[in-house]
Amino acid sequence: MDMSDEARFEALEIRLAFQEDTLQALNDVIVAQQQVIERLERQLLMLAKRQEDLSGQIAAADEEAPPPHY
Template sequence: MALEERITELESRMAFQDDTIQALNDALVAQQRVIERLQVQIKELARRQEEASGQFGISEDEAPPPHY
């Protein structure tokens, strides 16, 4: 294999790897956005549950056992 062919092959591989890395990075960024949005939603749901239990006067000590 000539040196020029080897260099061309290596450049081709490098370009493919760069594309793959960029695609993986894009997927990771998208997943992180979803995780952050879900964390915000969980915090909001926890806040709402605390407000609802306070509004109805239910504390964890007074709650019925889970089998009821």
């Protein structure tokens, strides 16, 4: 192997190391985003259930209230 091949090999190793670091950083971001998405999905489900419960309470209150002319 002459010096040119050694330099090219070293350059490729350096590029590979940077690419591996970049992939790991991107993976970390994806994992964090997935955790946020899962938390937001849970919150959305809780809010939907809460709205459904409140809508049921409002409908029940409307049925129990006497008409306004009484």
